[in-house]
Amino acid sequence: MKILIKILLIFSLISSSFGVQAQTEFGIKGGLNFTFFKVVESNFGETTDVQLGFYAGAFADFEIENDFHLQPELLFIGLGDFNFLNAPIYLKYNIDERFTILVGPSINYFFDFFNAKLKVRADLGFAYNFTPKVDLHMKYTIGFEEITPNGLFLGLGYRL
Secondary structure (H helix, E strand, C coil): CHHHHHHHHHHHHHHHHHHCCCCEEEEEEEEEEEEEEEEEECCCEEEEEEEEEEEEEEEEEEEEECCEEEEEEEEEEEECCEEEEEEEEEEEEECCCCEEEEEEEEEEEECCCCCCEEEEEEEEEEEEECCCCEEEEEEEEEECCCCCCEEEEEEEEEEC
């Protein structure tokens, strides 16, 4: 629980420190999460097991300079019996008015009854802005350890 409080505190500090210097937008997002687990089967080779989940959360978008932004997020992810928090910190680049690319690390806090696990993953995402308020986004997350498998996120975002 202390880790969760620290993550929320870091998110709010980042939000407040950039708010004074740059144009800041806030929003909510949610969608589906496809997680890919690798399974080795006897002599038949490697297969991939996919599990479907959901995510929902909030983001802040801080303009750094011209088309570059910093976008921290805090997402709750439900995946079968697993629930965890995902806190990516993206460097965001606006390719044009409609298309955006996002890249950066994400910190994941896995809730477990006996012990909590904190893991780091890498994210690469794209967004298409339907309107100035609504976007369709997709991101691919690369897990570096067995407990953090790769995932594909597909959802909608709304700027408040």
